[in-house]
Amino acid sequence: MNTVDDLTERELIARIQARLPPPPDWLLVGIGDDAAVVEPERNRLDVLSVDALVEGIHFDRRFTPAAAIGHRALAVNLSDLAAMGAAPRLALLSFALPASLSCGDFDAMVDGIAALAVHHRLHVAGGNLTRSPGPLMIDITIVGSAKRRQVLTRRGARSGDDVYVSGSLGGAAAGLQMLRSRTSTTTTATDTNGGYGLKPNEKVVEACVQRYLYPDPRVRLGLLLGRNRAASACMDLSDGLGDGVTQIAAASGVGMTIEAGVLPIDACAREWFSAHGGDAVTAALTGGDDYELLFTVRPRQRGRLRAASRHSGVPLTRIGVCTSDRALLLRYDSDGSWTDTPIPGGFSHFSKT
């Protein structure tokens, strides 16, 4: 089996280029020079983010197919642009490759990136290749564009704004648990749906596995929320709902009360946690990797919000409200009486992020 160590840097770059569509007109100098040269979009701001996936920290190669590693590395970055209301434009790919990585896995990883990039009309403008003495690492820089008045930040929430979340929560956390529980050290990840040894009656939970492996960043929804000014503040849920609530509240100077009973828990996650003794609400609060958008909306903008949901095809759920007292509370409603508990998961230790 050939590994990346059998190839020259130029051969690896050629394999990447062979997997990419032709460059657009605005990419004046692309892969192969000291830097990329790009024509800025007229009357737009540049929106830039960088995010790394590190083997052993963010993924486990024993149960994460190479295509999913590539997909996820780009998805986390697309999700950051979505949270800002920016349209994706270009990416720079920086790989640190262990010598043992097979050429097949390298190709599949790049295919995973390329497929998602094409779907979101994002172009790879350059990057960097280096060896790694240990873990596989993919660090992606993404650049998008947005009109000045359409940028979404974490800072705009006000007391009285409603709190919304897109899609569903907890599915990726359940999917990760499923993959871990099925993985022995001898198992090799495969790229087919049937590769996890699922019994037929477990097919429903495959949705969670796919949710973890191939997250769908909410790029179109973010663009719509920025364009029609429906959201007052926005961020993406890469580190769980608890972290998201804490970050928007801190940046905006508000508190939030979230209703536990209305959280849109993924159906397969609910089933998995009820069967395995876990708590789906805790998974939604502390489990990362859902890559949904958390955002706040002035009550009078609900009409715009419905339009954004309709045009993006993404269901939106009102999960709480912003308050003036800075407290972050999770409200359980039981037979008409409320219990409030502090929201966990805000100030995560570096070693646990």
Add this chain to the structure above:
Amino acid sequence: MNTVDDLTERELIARIQARLPPPPDWLLVGIGDDAAVVEPERNRLDVLSVDALVEGIHFDRRFTPAAAIGHRALAVNLSDLAAMGAAPRLALLSFALPASLSCGDFDAMVDGIAALAVHHRLHVAGGNLTRSPGPLMIDITIVGSAKRRQVLTRRGARSGDDVYVSGSLGGAAAGLQMLRSRTSTTTTATDTNGGYGLKPNEKVVEACVQRYLYPDPRVRLGLLLGRNRAASACMDLSDGLGDGVTQIAAASGVGMTIEAGVLPIDACAREWFSAHGGDAVTAALTGGDDYELLFTVRPRQRGRLRAASRHSGVPLTRIGVCTSDRALLLRYDSDGSWTDTPIPGGFSHFSKT
């Protein structure tokens, strides 16, 4: 001793921010949101590059002080902008930190980046922090700007153009050898000039060590070469002169003949290699890390070239000529007779880059 593992991600970000100057007006959203938002410079193109330094591949923490690791991580990126004739604007810093990294080393690394950034009027707009299960990694994305007609690429060399190199070569390779030869596994790197146990008569070689640890990217020279259109093609020498010659020749479709006798070998490198049995010309050809500029010049543009040298304060040496026959030759001149040998170091194996 505190390590980065004792701190939260937010505390580490606060330590970075405390080391940076206030953000400029054009940085509309900086550190702390999902992405940075930047106002593009009017009538300029964006120039973007990414480069990673990986522990065990690009540096050895036993003899590389943390400040030098930070300095070098940014210098390699500034050098890429210099090679394009672009003015530095902003950087995104992506760190993968081993749990054992001391807070003092983290701070010193960021200080090394910040000092070089301030010197080149570059602003840190954001980044990413993650744990590493092993090696320390710094991946920096840099963004600069250039006018359309002033961008330098590798593609513009023509047969008959002269080949130039800035500054001097081989010094960093000699410095790295010196550091390696003095390092036992028990030695700890320090940040003072006197920390390498130099004997007084070895002070001259300290210049090479500094050259390796704190390279000075040729940003101003690159800008001048682009602005007055003196250079027809340009790249930076991160992987040695042999690689540079190969890359420009391939991109431009020319050959090159380089005169070994006129190569501007660093004085300390010449002394080191003559005392230790190495070959300074080979070090210049194959040794990386000099971060000088290699560029080609139409003969009629020599006046502009002198102006660029004068205004940048960087000496420039004519080292050869572009030819039409695609051969890459190193010419040794001995008593009036020539010997040509093929230039090594072009197609480096991935495992050796």
